Amino acid sequence: MSIKIFYFSGTGNSYVVAKDIAKKVKADLISIPKVINMDRMQVDADSIGIVFPSYLAPLSGIPLIVERFVKKIANIESIHIFAVCTCGGYECVNALPSLNKLKQIIRSCGGKLSAEYSTRLPMNNLDYDHIPIPINRDQQVIINKSKTKIDDICYRIIKKRSTKYKIAKILFNLLMTPLYKMMRQSVINALKEKAKEPMDTKLTYFELIPLTDKSIIVDKKCNGCGTCVKVCPVNNIKIVDNKPQLQHKCEMCFACDEWCPYNAIHHWSRSKGVKYHHPEVKISDMFYVK
Ligand SMILES: Cc1cc2nc3c(=O)[nH]c(=O)nc-3n(C[C@H](O)[C@H](O)[C@H](O)COP(=O)(O)O)c2cc1C
Ligand code: SF4
Numbered sequence: 001m002s003i004k005i006f007y008f009s010g011t012g013n014s015y016v017v018a019k020d021i022a023k024k025v026k027a028d029l030i031s032i033p034k035v036i037n038m039d040r041m042q043v044d045a046d047s048i049g050i051v052f053p054s055y056l057a058p059l060s061g062i063p064l065i066v067e068r069f070v071k072k073i074a075n076i077e078s079i080h081i082f083a084v085c086t087c088g089g090y091e092c093v094n095a096l097p098s099l100n101k102l103k104q105i106i107r108s109c110g111g112k113l114s115a116e117y118s119t120r121l122p123m124n125n126l127d128y129d130h131i132p133i134p135i136n137r138d139q140q141v142i143i144n145k146s147k148t149k150i151d152d153i154c155y156r157i158i159k160k161r162s163t164k165y166k167i168a169k170i171l172f173n174l175l176m177t178p179l180y181k182m183m184r185q186s187v188i189n190a191l192k193e194k195a196k197e198p199m200d201t202k203l204t205y206f207e208l209i210p211l212t213d214k215s216i217i218v219d220k221k222c223n224g225c226g227t228c229v230k231v232c233p234v235n236n237i238k239i240v241d242n243k244p245q246l247q248h249k250c251e252m253c254f255a256c257d258e259w260c261p262y263n264a265i266h267h268w269s270r271s272k273g274v275k276y277h278h279p280e281v282k283i284s285d286m287f288y289v290k
C-alpha cells in the first residue's frame, strides 16, 4: 500500500507528527504549502493522510490552506483518506470540531474521510496564564504522551482501523455544540477586530483570516534579518526598508511570531507571550524559501 502524508504546520507540531507517522508507516512526506500552487492535483497513492492544526475550535476552524488543498485533489473520490489533527487544548473539544469540518469539506468534494485521529501538543505562543487550566505547564510531558498516541495512530493506520471517537462525538454534539454556537459570534467579532474591519462587515471567516495580519506588530528589535519571510508558508511577508511588510494573505499560523530569532514580531499585543516551537524542529526544517 502506498501512502502519502500531507501536512501543514506553523510551530512544527503537525510537522513532527507527520514526520513520525511517515517514518513508521513508510509514507512519503509532503508539505502542503509546497504543492498548493498546482492547479489540480492527481494524487498517486492508495492512501493519503492530512496532518493539520486545529484553529479556533468554536468555529470548527481548519487552516484555509488545508481546505484549498483538499479542493485541488482531482481523484479524491478514489483515495482512502485519513486525517490527524493536532491541538493545544483537550482533543475532544478542539480537534473534534476541526476534524468534523474537514470531513464535511472532503465530502463536499466527493471524497470520504475514512479515519480521524488527533493528538494534543503544546499550544502556540498564546499567553494562557489567564485560563485556569494547566495548558502548557509541562511541555515535555505533553510531547511524550503525544508520541505514545502516535504509536497507536500508526498501528490503526496500518490496520486501516477507524477512530475511537464515537462516544466523544455524541457527548460533543450534546454538550459542546450549543456552547460553541453561543461563542461563535464573539470569535468572529475578535477576527473582525484583528482584521481591522468594522463590526457590521459581511466578510466571512474565509475572508477575515487573511486580513488578520493587519494586527501583527513588529517592534524595534527587528533588524530586517528576513527569517520571517523564510518561515511564512504563503509568502505573505516582504522586507521593505529593512522591515517586514505583511501582504494580507495570512494563514494566521503564527510561524513568523514563533520563529523570529529576535522576538520582534507579535500577533496583536502578545509581545510578552511565551514563544513556542516544537523542540525537535530546526528552523531550517520550516523554511519555504532557502
Ligand atoms: C490561529 C490559531 C488558533 C488556534 N485555535 C486553537 C483552538 O481553538 N483549540 C486548540 O486546542 N488549539 C488551538 N490552536 C493551537 C494549535 O492547534 C496547536 O498549537 C497546534 O498543535 C499547532 O500546530 P502547528 O505547530 O503544526 O501549526 C490554535 C492555533 C492557532 C495558530
Ligand atoms: S524574523 Fe524578526 S528580526 Fe527578522 S525580519 Fe522578521 S521580524 Fe525582523
Ligand code: SF4
Pocket: 010, 213, 231, 232, 233, 234, 235, 236, 237, 246, 249, 250, 251, 252, 253, 254, 255, 256, 257
Ligand atoms: S504572516 Fe506569519 S502568521 Fe501569517 S501566514 Fe505568514 S508566517 Fe503565518
